[in-house]
Amino acid sequence: MLSVNVNRFLSTFHSLTNIGWTEEGVMRLALNEYDVKVREELIKILSSIGSIISVDDAGNIRGSIRGKSDDYILIGSHMDSVPYGGKYDGFYGVMAGLEILRSIKDLNVTTNYTISLIDFTNEEGARFQPSLLGSGLTTGVFEREYVYSRRDKDNITFEKALIDSGFMGDKNNRLVYNKPEYYLELHIEQGPILEEEGYQIGIPLGIVGLTVYEFTFKGQSSQAGPTPMNRRRDALVGASKFVTRIRDFARNEEDLRATVGILNVKPNIYNAIPREVKLTLDVRSPNKNKIEIAINKAIEISKEIAEEENLEIKYTHLWTAQQVNFDEDVIKTIEKACKELNMRYKFMYSWAGHDAQYMTRISKVGMIFIPSHLGISHAKEEYSSDEDMVNGLRVLQKTIELLDGGI
Amino acid sequence: MLSVNVNRFLSTFHSLTNIGWTEEGVMRLALNEYDVKVREELIKILSSIGSIISVDDAGNIRGSIRGKSDDYILIGSHMDSVPYGGKYDGFYGVMAGLEILRSIKDLNVTTNYTISLIDFTNEEGARFQPSLLGSGLTTGVFEREYVYSRRDKDNITFEKALIDSGFMGDKNNRLVYNKPEYYLELHIEQGPILEEEGYQIGIPLGIVGLTVYEFTFKGQSSQAGPTPMNRRRDALVGASKFVTRIRDFARNEEDLRATVGILNVKPNIYNAIPREVKLTLDVRSPNKNKIEIAINKAIEISKEIAEEENLEIKYTHLWTAQQVNFDEDVIKTIEKACKELNMRYKFMYSWAGHDAQYMTRISKVGMIFIPSHLGISHAKEEYSSDEDMVNGLRVLQKTIELLDGGI
Numbered sequence: 011m012l013s014v015n016v017n018r019f020l021s022t023f024h025s026l027t028n029i030g031w032t033e034e035g036v037m038r039l040a041l042n043e044y045d046v047k048v049r050e051e052l053i054k055i056l057s058s059i060g061s062i063i064s065v066d067d068a069g070n071i072r073g074s075i076r077g078k079s080d081d082y083i084l085i086g087s088h089m090d091s092v093p094y095g096g097k098y099d100g101f102y103g104v105m106a107g108l109e110i111l112r113s114i115k116d117l118n119v120t121t122n123y124t125i126s127l128i129d130f131t132n133e134e135g136a137r138f139q140p141s142l143l144g145s146g147l148t149t150g151v152f153e154r155e156y157v158y159s160r161r162d163k164d165n166i167t168f169e170k171a172l173i174d175s176g177f178m179g180d181k182n183n184r185l186v187y188n189k190p191e192y193y194l195e196l197h198i199e200q201g202p203i204l205e206e207e208g209y210q211i212g213i214p215l216g217i218v219g220l221t222v223y224e225f226t227f228k229g230q231s232s233q234a235g236p237t238p239m240n241r242r243r244d245a246l247v248g249a250s251k252f253v254t255r256i257r258d259f260a261r262n263e264e265d266l267r268a269t270v271g272i273l274n275v276k277p278n279i280y281n282a283i284p285r286e287v288k289l290t291l292d293v294r295s296p297n298k299n300k301i302e303i304a305i306n307k308a309i310e311i312s313k314e315i316a317e318e319e320n321l322e323i324k325y326t327h328l329w330t331a332q333q334v335n336f337d338e339d340v341i342k343t344i345e346k347a348c349k350e351l352n353m354r355y356k357f358m359y360s361w362a363g364h365d366a367q368y369m370t371r372i373s374k375v376g377m378i379f380i381p382s383h384l385g386i387s388h389a390k391e392e393y394s395s396d397e398d399m400v401n402g403l404r405v406l407q408k409t410i411e412l413l414d415g416g417i
Numbered sequence: 418m419l420s421v422n423v424n425r426f427l428s429t430f431h432s433l434t435n436i437g438w439t440e441e442g443v444m445r446l447a448l449n450e451y452d453v454k455v456r457e458e459l460i461k462i463l464s465s466i467g468s469i470i471s472v473d474d475a476g477n478i479r480g481s482i483r484g485k486s487d488d489y490i491l492i493g494s495h496m497d498s499v500p501y502g503g504k505y506d507g508f509y510g511v512m513a514g515l516e517i518l519r520s521i522k523d524l525n526v527t528t529n530y531t532i533s534l535i536d537f538t539n540e541e542g543a544r545f546q547p548s549l550l551g552s553g554l555t556t557g558v559f560e561r562e563y564v565y566s567r568r569d570k571d572n573i574t575f576e577k578a579l580i581d582s583g584f585m586g587d588k589n590n591r592l593v594y595n596k597p598e599y600y601l602e603l604h605i606e607q608g609p610i611l612e613e614e615g616y617q618i619g620i621p622l623g624i625v626g627l628t629v630y631e632f633t634f635k636g637q638s639s640q641a642g643p644t645p646m647n648r649r650r651d652a653l654v655g656a657s658k659f660v661t662r663i664r665d666f667a668r669n670e671e672d673l674r675a676t677v678g679i680l681n682v683k684p685n686i687y688n689a690i691p692r693e694v695k696l697t698l699d700v701r702s703p704n705k706n707k708i709e710i711a712i713n714k715a716i717e718i719s720k721e722i723a724e725e726e727n728l729e730i731k732y733t734h735l736w737t738a739q740q741v742n743f744d745e746d747v748i749k750t751i752e753k754a755c756k757e758l759n760m761r762y763k764f765m766y767s768w769a770g771h772d773a774q775y776m777t778r779i780s781k782v783g784m785i786f787i788p789s790h791l792g793i794s795h796a797k798e799e800y801s802s803d804e805d806m807v808n809g810l811r812v813l814q815k816t817i818e819l820l821d822g823g824i
Binding site: 092093094099135136139141199200201202218220222230231232233234235236237238239240241244246247249250251252253254257260261266267268269270271272273274275276277278279280281282283284285290292294328360361362363382385386387388389391 | 499500501506541542543546548606607608609625627629637638639640641642643644645646647648651653654656657658659660661664667668673674675676677678679680681682683684685686687688689690691692697699701735767768769770789792793794795796798
């Protein structure tokens with residue numbers, strides 16, 4: 011039986027996730043100086059326990075402790091953050107996997123399966139859009155050309171950032187060429203449900219579908235003073251109506267989330283009527299029809315507003331992630347682990363995307379959630395207690411023991 | 418009698434205002450490369466006609482043709498633009514003044530008054546806020562320390578930009594130490610009234626008052642998926658309600674304009690609920706009470722929204738420009754000029770700020786407006802016909818003759 015070292019896990023987690031921490035939150039954007047620093051720290055620790063380390067051509071870092079078989083169980087998540095992000099999102103899963111590898115080394119047994127850990131590049135999609143670029147390339151969802159041509163806001167390509175980071179690896183190390191038997195991802199819930207309802211562990215049945223659109227409202231700029239109120243074609247008034255109407259619509263629906271996250275105004279000076287506003291609409295639901303209905307509703311609303319405010323409207327589909335369901339056997343194994351450890355657990359859906367999503371293409375996948383205080387995530391206030399983190403780590407450990415069958 | 422050279426005026430105007438022109442509009446922001454280029458061109462022409470040229474410590478450029486007296490009539494405006502601006506705003510007034518100086522030179526008479534032209538720095542307030550920095554310093558409204566410490570969006574101070582431009586002049590050249598008898602500013606209306614009502618010339622009685630506030634809505638960022646719609650504290654939803662409510666309020670009032678021109682979202686990524694939105698509200702009216710009432714209403718609305726959406730709200734007074742009234746004698750002289758030239762003219766207010774505003778502190782001031790097609794300004798579509806520009810130039814010429822009494 012594995013025995014995780016709780017103090018080692020917690021001290022490694024807290025010291026390393028401080029890399030990139032600022033007063034406004036974590037700024038460890040994919041492949042930036044902070045991300046590179048934690049990657050180097052991860053590799054140091056993986057080396058110190060004799061892991062076999064490989065890096066693929068998306069910069070995904072994998073460390074493995076050999077078992078009796080080359081078949082392997084993969085534990086993964088990501089260490090990049092959104093701007094002004096939290097300390098737990100992604101980072102927790104990688105640190106938990108690292109502790110699992112360390113505890114196998116401590117025990118000095120040979121597992122049936124090879125046990126691997128992976129840190130995926132650019133999970134967040136904050137520096138390079140879309141999200142899940144690393145897992146997308148390594149699982150064969152994205153073409154290399156597409157991934158490499160993504161640009162950040164300073165117009166730097168993913169390819170250049172990857173080369174400059176020193177983490178350009180070998181195409182042959184892609185997971186799709188050597189698929190894991192199982193993939194496990196331990197993560198914070200990023201929502202308020204587990205805490206509010208008093209559960210210690212969430213077992214996601216899958217990840218809800220997600221569609222993102224861009225809407226552009228075009229009006230006519232003019233000096234703020236001389237144009238009478240009733241002659242204006244103010245793109246920001248149109249966009250503002252859209253933000254509130256779509257929120258009001260989504261609030262009255264079950265199982266639907268709709269968020270305007272990006273909104274940019276042109277020319278954005280105090281004394282000019284805005285001539286153009288571009289915004290993104292992110293729509294999620296475990297019910298595929300609901301997403302379609304909501305997008306159609308959003309388009310209808312935008313057209314009504316264009317009519318009311320004498321604006322032009324354009325909309326573009328940016329991307330869709332289809333709903334995925336996790337492996338039933340893995341879900342049952344996680345449930346069994348919870349029962350053996352006397353954890354209060356709840357089946358639920360993940361409303362956020364995770365690398366687990368693309369891993370379902372090539373592996374049997376399960377996820378484990380722990381409570382997020384107040385449900386806050388992607389913000390400096392993101393918090394999960396050490397106790398909850400250790401609970402999750404123990405469930406991960408037990409699940410691996412059950413899947414491996416030899417520890 | 419002066420005789421302006423219409424072809425010279427129009428060809429100088431059209432060729433020089435193309436400096437800084439892009440497909441999206443004019444990018445001749447204060448003291449940037451394009452502004453510096455037109456300043457150099459202006460100085461070339463002023464030198465070629467033997468003007469006395471002086472530059473003050475705000476970078477305002479003045480060129481003078483000596484009359485019998487050192488007392489002088491000043492014609493002025495500005496050559497800087499907003500980003501994505503029009504070709505006429507400000508530039509027209511400087512080019513018209515330049516043609517007046519050239520026509521005096523042509524005639525080879527000595528006027529009673531010295532006739533001067535001034536190009537004011539950073540009228541727009543687009544690069545450095547607030548607006549009217551050049552006229553503010555030279556008329557004694559602003560302290561030098563305040564003006565010099567203003568920063569653009571790249572954190573460059575006005576002082577550094579001024580030094581780098583090569584247009585740092587002498588404090589002793591400030592207008593406040595040598596006040597003009599009269600100040601005249603010829604400008605496009607920037608509104609639709611003259612064109613719609615069929616007038617050739619507008620005679621502003623003054624400039625309406627203006628107050629600008631900044632409002633900040635603070636909520637809680639979180640991942641866009643996992644937070645249920647009814648638990649959100651979305652700062653952008655709050656800001657959007659504000660934009661539409663304040664517009665609806667202003668639309669139902671007489672003699673009031675209210676514009677949200679700047680709106681910035683944090684963190685501004687597609688999959689995070691916005692945690693903070695900062696916006697500016699620009700309120701104008703010829704009735705001072707109306708401005709106060711509107712600002713109080715805006716604060717009340719923001720508090721209601723903060724309550725409804727569980728947000729925090731902060732508001733800050735950025736600046737106020739009091740209403741100014743122009744000199745009655747100058748207004749009558751402009752009217753007389755219009756009558757002598759058989760121009761259809763209308764008395765009106767200027768809803769936009771102009772350097773004329775601060776010039777009322779040290780001089781007898783009048784303005785002359787010409788029609789703006791569709792009322793569009795601060796945009797690439799800004800347009801006034803050559804015919805209307807020449808009409809304005811002729812009224813300016815005639816007004817100067819009447820004020821001078823010796824041409």
